[in-house]
Amino acid sequence: MPPSTILDGNSFSSADAAALPAEDQRLVQRRRRVLGPSYRLFYRRPVHLVRGAGTRVWDAEGREYLDAYNNVASIGHCHPAVVEAVHRQMGVLNTHSRYLQRGVLDYADQLVATFPAALDTVMFTNSGSEANDLAIRVARHATGGTGVVVTAEAYHGTTALLAEVSPAMGGDQPLGPSTAVVAAPDAYRLGGGPALGAWFAARITEAFDGLRERGVRPAAFLVDSIMASDGVLSDPAVLGPALEAVHRAGALFIADEVQPGFARTGSAFWGFARHGVVPDLVTLGKPMGNGIPVGAVVGKREVVGRFGAEVPYFNTFGGSSVPVAAARAVLDVVQGEGLAERSEQLGARLRADVRALAQRHPAIGDVRGAGLFLGVELVGDPVTRTPDGALALDVVNGLRESGVLVSVAGPHNDVLKVRPPLVSTEADVALLVERLDEVLTRCTAAAVAR
Numbered sequence: 001m002p003p004s005t006i007l008d009g010n011s012f013s014s015a016d017a018a019a020l021p022a023e024d025q026r027l028v029q030r031r032r033r034v035l036g037p038s039y040r041l042f043y044r045r046p047v048h049l050v051r052g053a054g055t056r057v058w059d060a061e062g063r064e065y066l067d068a069y070n071n072v073a074s075i076g077h078c079h080p081a082v083v084e085a086v087h088r089q090m091g092v093l094n095t096h097s098r099y100l101q102r103g104v105l106d107y108a109d110q111l112v113a114t115f116p117a118a119l120d121t122v123m124f125t126n127s128g129s130e131a132n133d134l135a136i137r138v139a140r141h142a143t144g145g146t147g148v149v150v151t152a153e154a155y156h157g158t159t160a161l162l163a164e165v166s167p168a169m170g171g172d173q174p175l176g177p178s179t180a181v182v183a184a185p186d187a188y189r190l191g192g193g194p195a196l197g198a199w200f201a202a203r204i205t206e207a208f209d210g211l212r213e214r215g216v217r218p219a220a221f222l223v224d225s226i227m228a229s230d231g232v233l234s235d236p237a238v239l240g241p242a243l244e245a246v247h248r249a250g251a252l253f254i255a256d257e258v259q260p261g262f263a264r265t266g267s268a269f270w271g272f273a274r275h276g277v278v279p280d281l282v283t284l285g286k287p288m289g290n291g292i293p294v295g296a297v298v299g300k301r302e303v304v305g306r307f308g309a310e311v312p313y314f315n316t317f318g319g320s321s322v323p324v325a326a327a328r329a330v331l332d333v334v335q336g337e338g339l340a341e342r343s344e345q346l347g348a349r350l351r352a353d354v355r356a357l358a359q360r361h362p363a364i365g366d367v368r369g370a371g372l373f374l375g376v377e378l379v380g381d382p383v384t385r386t387p388d389g390a391l392a393l394d395v396v397n398g399l400r401e402s403g404v405l406v407s408v409a410g411p412h413n414d415v416l417k418v419r420p421p422l423v424s425t426e427a428d429v430a431l432l433v434e435r436l437d438e439v440l441t442r443c444t445a446a447a448v449a450r
Contacts, residue, residue, distance in 0.1 A: 128285020
């Protein structure tokens with residue numbers, strides 16, 4: 001049976017434990033005993049990491065890996081500016097936002113300045129999951145509805161509420177009774193541009209209409225603006241018509257920027273900006289603190305203000321001193337070092353180089369993405385465009401053995417999900433493409449031999 005979700009598709013199987021070094025086998029056994037069965041390890045042969053710096057991580061045996069997957073450390077592992085900011089603030093004060101502090105206000109002003117003028121209010125959380133949870137609460141309060149529409153392979157977080165709107169969780173986790181799912185706008189198979197945008201908007205309208213027929217009033221459309229779990233779907237023509245459809249339905253548009261935000265998708269800085277839309281609410285997390293837990297909801301004052309005036313909300317760690325210091329250091333680095341522009345330029349080169357590989361590797365069906373967020377769809381037949389999840393998983397694990405870390409995404413686990421740090425160099429991109437070429441050659445030859 002093929003893996004059912006992206007969580008399972010990327011994960012280690014206990015059946016492969018015997019092939020691990022003795023120390024790693026002991027660690028796996030300890031995890032099972034202490035952490036329980038819910039956790040997943042990456043790769044058929046998990047990586048035992050002990051150190052990281054910049055775009056590289058090292059395992060317990062001293063082997064170096066190019067990290068082309070970890071969006072959390074978006075400005076590189078152990079960035080000195082973040083390390084220094086956290087250390088300095090920890091030595092002065094770390095407390096919550098119910099006291100007057102300049103730090104959280106200075107950062108909030110700096111953060112809001114990166115958004116369209118209408119998005120002018122911030123509520124801090126401890127994570128992207130908390131941000132999405134809060135955004136849905138705000139939307140439900142504003143609209144009086146409960147219905148939430150998401151894409152077919154969406155992943156939005158780990159709370160009970162978000163598990164109900166995250167089809168990618170799979171397993172025995174059911175979607176909520178107020179959740180409706182729409183097919184993702186797959187430009188590779190449906191064609192891109194305005195026609196795709198109209199098609200997607202029509203699906204959203206149908207979903208909200210279906211909710212109403214079940215007696216569920218619409219509240220929100222929640223979407224990752226690069227649709228990462230759906231397979232990195234980057235056509236910038238789809239969210240404009242979607243926004244109009246959402247507002248016609250009386251719902252709010254929530255842009256989940258946990259993965260595509262903070263210059264990951266290029267010079268537009270936020271993924272939704274590539275589509276020329278202004279959401280009602282935007283959620284942030286993961287790369288915001290470069291590994292220090294911090295998230296936020298940024299929204300329109302008329303939406304967030306009403307919620308805040310009528311519903312008490314407090315988050316002990318959201319907006320506390322040390323996470324805010326880390327977040328400010330990250331934003332300083334992204335802006336001060338021109339990483340949005342680097343993401344745009346280096347990402348264009350990466351996509352061009354991988355498209356060049358497709359001339360020699362017919363298994364590369366599509367290369368898409370924006371900035372330093374790449375999706376490479378692997379197919380068994382370039383004519384029928386049949387997804388080849390087995391090959392993609394072989395390639396991901398082959399790259400791991402070759403010292404490059406990436407992952408898979410998409411409903412068939414057939415899309416290589418590549419997210420190099422924003423501080424990556426041309427040499428890093430060249431190494432990534434070189435190793436991908438080598439591993440594809442080996443894996444496709446092995447598949448033919450079978």
